[in-house]
Amino acid sequence: MMKREHWGSRLGFILAAAGSAVGLGNIWKFPYMAGVNGGGAFLLIYLALVFTIGLSVMLAEMVIGRMAEKNAIGAFKKLKGGAWPLVGLCGVAAAFMILSFYSVVAGWTIAYMVKAVTGDISSSDPAVLGAAFGGFISGNVSPLVYHAIFMALTVFVVLSGIGSGIERASKILMPALFVLLLILIIRAVTLPGAGEGLAFLLQPDFSKVSWSTVSDALSQAFFSLSLGMGAMITYGSYLSKKENIAGAAGWVTLLDTAVAVLAGLLVLPAVFAFGFDPAAGPGLTFITLPAVFAQMPFGEFFAFLFFLLLAIAALTSSVSILEVVVAYFVDDRGISRKVASVVMGAIIFVLGIPSSLSMGIMADTKFFGMTFFDLMDFLSSKLLLPIGGLFISLFVGWVVWGAAKADIAAHNGQIPVWINAWGILVKFIAPAAIAFILIQGLVG
Numbered sequence: 001m002m003k004r005e006h007w008g009s010r011l012g013f014i015l016a017a018a019g020s021a022v023g024l025g026n027i028w029k030f031p032y033m034a035g036v037n038g039g040g041a042f043l044l045i046y047l048a049l050v051f052t053i054g055l056s057v058m059l060a061e062m063v064i065g066r067m068a069e070k071n072a073i074g075a076f077k078k079l080k081g082g083a084w085p086l087v088g089l090c091g092v093a094a095a096f097m098i099l100s101f102y103s104v105v106a107g108w109t110i111a112y113m114v115k116a117v118t119g120d121i122s123s124s125d126p127a128v129l130g131a132a133f134g135g136f137i138s139g140n141v142s143p144l145v146y147h148a149i150f151m152a153l154t155v156f157v158v159l160s161g162i163g164s165g166i167e168r169a170s171k172i173l174m175p176a177l178f179v180l181l182l183i184l185i186i187r188a189v190t191l192p193g194a195g196e197g198l199a200f201l202l203q204p205d206f207s208k209v210s211w212s213t214v215s216d217a218l219s220q221a222f223f224s225l226s227l228g229m230g231a232m233i234t235y236g237s238y239l240s241k242k243e244n245i246a247g248a249a250g251w252v253t254l255l256d257t258a259v260a261v262l263a264g265l266l267v268l269p270a271v272f273a274f275g276f277d278p279a280a281g282p283g284l285t286f287i288t289l290p291a292v293f294a295q296m297p298f299g300e301f302f303a304f305l306f307f308l309l310l311a312i313a314a315l316t317s318s319v320s321i322l323e324v325v326v327a328y329f330v331d332d333r334g335i336s337r338k339v340a341s342v343v344m345g346a347i348i349f350v351l352g353i354p355s356s357l358s359m360g361i362m363a364d365t366k367f368f369g370m371t372f373f374d375l376m377d378f379l380s381s382k383l384l385l386p387i388g389g390l391f392i393s394l395f396v397g398w399v400v401w402g403a404a405k406a407d408i409a410a411h412n413g414q415i416p417v418w419i420n421a422w423g424i425l426v427k428f429i430a431p432a433a434i435a436f437i438l439i440q441g442l443v444g
């Protein structure tokens, strides 16, 4: 049997896992979810969930992956079998759905790169920017072309293999995105009227909180940290025994959260400064940021750079989603990486078409009261990811706990002091809290 490929270095793994986590979830989704859910209170609940449930599920996934050295389904099969591989199967299903609409939105970022250069979005007028965005995403052709371009890029990176493609890209580009965000925040928070946006994000108003706020925060945490569908199981499977995965899980969680908070500090002050509506939904980042660029020297250059880096951040995430699917077909079905990448990429592209058209000719075609785009988001982020996280916690806490502890101890020759706290989290707190929030979110 071929020896499993491993990450080139410890930093390589952290950057690739952070590359998976940091993406549209942070910069496109987080600000509008915070906007829709009233700001500060959402942020606080989000942070609380990330550093308890999120961090412990992240560690659980990485341990499962490393112990099994297998894909999301194969790992459960190898470690226990029975009905457990179904958890991985749900993950693969979630991967199909998420990537289908993720690629559509990522296509928008590529389109906005082009629009930054052609000057189509050089305005600070909410009406002009709203119309430019609405006009573009409701089209029948152009958004699909960009969706196709993005899927093709994703397929290309995945079929070129683990070490070379993903690792190299993440190393340079993530820090660049971070720095650019900082520069943009300085511009955004010094705009007249931006203070109101800062207050919106930083002063919690708990009177607006409901169970649906909490369940939105939970699903956002899973989505943003790439948890609940086996992405971190798959990446962990390429990890060597020597690595300190607790450190890696901590760093990835911290970096991902930092980028989300930065994106919030960028988008929401600008929303208030220019008089946009914070509850505008999925268009928020795309409509608001061009107004910020228009107020900067070299605005078109910054706009281009921003959407370029965002597209690349999206790519390092989409690659990890497609990898969940491809690793399964390569490991367990004996299909070549090339064929699996191309065929699965094509299927996911087709599944994304109705999501894209949901913004236009299919806007009135409703499934359970939702557009196709919203349905895919709901089924994957709101249901499958938290349910996956619940069972992943139970699996580590109750089924392979001894082996998981031994695997972690193998790194430094002793059982770390925090392991019992983590045990309580994965055994009791995370599963109970996820189940409770899921049920309250659905009925309330």
Ligand code: PHE
Pocket (backbone or CB within 6 Å): 020, 021, 022, 023, 024, 025, 026, 098, 222, 223, 224, 225, 226, 227, 229, 231, 314, 317, 318, 320, 321
């Ligand atoms: N975490 C990625 C983002 O925030 C999206 C993602 C979700 C990636 C699930 C992998 C698995 O953009």
